[in-house]
Amino acid sequence: MPSFPKPKIPDAVVPPPLRKPAKPGSGGTPKGQAPSDLKEQPERKTAGDKLLDVGKEAPIDALGWVDQRLAASGFLTGMLFRKVPKGTNWFYTLGSATLFAFIVQAVTGVFLAMFYTPSATQAYSSIAHINNEVPLGQFVHGMHKWGSSVMVILIFLHMGRTFFFGAYKYPRELNWVIGVVLLILTMTMAFTGYLLPFDQRSFWASIVGININGTGPVVGPYLSDFLRAGPELGATTLSRFYAIHMLLVPGAIIALIGAHMYLVVKLGTTAPPWVKAEKPKVAAPVAQLDAGANGNGRVNGNRVDGAPVDGEGNGAL
Ligand code: HEM
Numbered sequence: 001m002p003s004f005p006k007p008k009i010p011d012a013v014v015p016p017p018l019r020k021p022a023k024p025g026s027g028g029t030p031k032g033q034a035p036s037d038l039k040e041q042p043e044r045k046t047a048g049d050k051l052l053d054v055g056k057e058a059p060i061d062a063l064g065w066v067d068q069r070l071a072a073s074g075f076l077t078g079m080l081f082r083k084v085p086k087g088t089n090w091f092y093t094l095g096s097a098t099l100f101a102f103i104v105q106a107v108t109g110v111f112l113a114m115f116y117t118p119s120a121t122q123a124y125s126s127i128a129h130i131n132n133e134v135p136l137g138q139f140v141h142g143m144h145k146w147g148s149s150v151m152v153i154l155i156f157l158h159m160g161r162t163f164f165f166g167a168y169k170y171p172r173e174l175n176w177v178i179g180v181v182l183l184i185l186t187m188t189m190a191f192t193g194y195l196l197p198f199d200q201r202s203f204w205a206s207i208v209g210i211n212i213n214g215t216g217p218v219v220g221p222y223l224s225d226f227l228r229a230g231p232e233l234g235a236t237t238l239s240r241f242y243a244i245h246m247l248l249v250p251g252a253i254i255a256l257i258g259a260h261m262y263l264v265v266k267l268g269t270t271a272p273p274w275v276k277a278e279k280p281k282v283a284a285p286v287a288q289l290d291a292g293a294n295g296n297g298r299v300n301g302n303r304v305d306g307a308p309v310d311g312e313g314n315g316a317l
Contacts, residue, residue: 078265085271091165092269094158099257101151105189106250108144116196118242120235123198148190155186167270175263178256185253192245198238206241207233 045053067073084092115134117126130137159179162168168176195206210233214224229236271277 082265082268084269085275087272087275088269089272091161094154094161095264098151098154098158101147101154102253102257104147105144105151108140108147109246109250111140112144113246118196118238120198120238123196123238127197127199148193151186152190155183159183162270164273165270166273172263172267172270175260175267178260178263182253182256182260185249185256188249189245189253192241192249195238195241196245203233206237 112130115126115130115137117123127141130141132138162176162179191206191209194209195202210224210227213227214220216223227237227240229240
């Protein structure tokens, strides 16, 4: 193939570290003269420029400082850049959507708690105050109220996805059980929150709810007595519901979401049921040799014939 002469790249456009040093005796910088790069004095930085440089580096420096002490970057990289099975689709976002709904509930709940009074005589008027006088109060209250229904709908959809994709099977049974507890706690949040405005609707709806709990086998009557916190629904019921709604259940939900997420990251997500496991990519003769040599019929833990190994999840990575 004919070779074309390479065009000469002008020295001016090549950055100094990439420039070839001149061969001895072939020109270059005349003896006793500084190379042209050195002759050009770099612009002196003013104190302001230096301060600006330090400011630009500050966030990275601060993150580096924290990371040196926590060693969290390895964990975060593993968590954020993990592989997902083929066929992962929009249904897999329902868990994250539920998590987002929970965060919205937590944030709006904190702002509502700043103005709400959990007393039988003042609860109703404090809600009226939030809705009518507090800036953006009605908006935040509305977000919290509608957000609770959104979270309940999302958690059921997410549960349906994990059920129909078989994600409750080995090795994810424990995550399913944690999920069931999360579902019960989410329903408890919705139920206890409903009484807090202490208006006619919430009062009578809570009586119905407590009575339904009372019909449960064995524990039912004890549960309804505990929830009512007295012979009739009243001030003590409101205080109890408020403590459950504000402290007990959110704390348990946060801890369980932590465990749920840990298991999701550790075990990976399940592939959709219609995606078949790929055969291991191993050259046949080597596979046969290995299978013969150790006699267990496996290469790198996979069966040579490509059939799934007993007891292994279909999508485990
Ligand atoms: C506060 C409630 C919940 C939150 C925030 C939550 C969050 C998540 C997230 C983000 C994932 C990973 C992505 C995905 O598959 O969607 C996940 C996976 C999973 N969740 Fe939940 N979840 C909740 C409730 C539940 C419930 C009620 C169940 C079932 C009873 C459940 C069972 C599972 C299972 C089995 C997986 C693994 C899915 C797989 O391997 O493909 N979760 N969850």
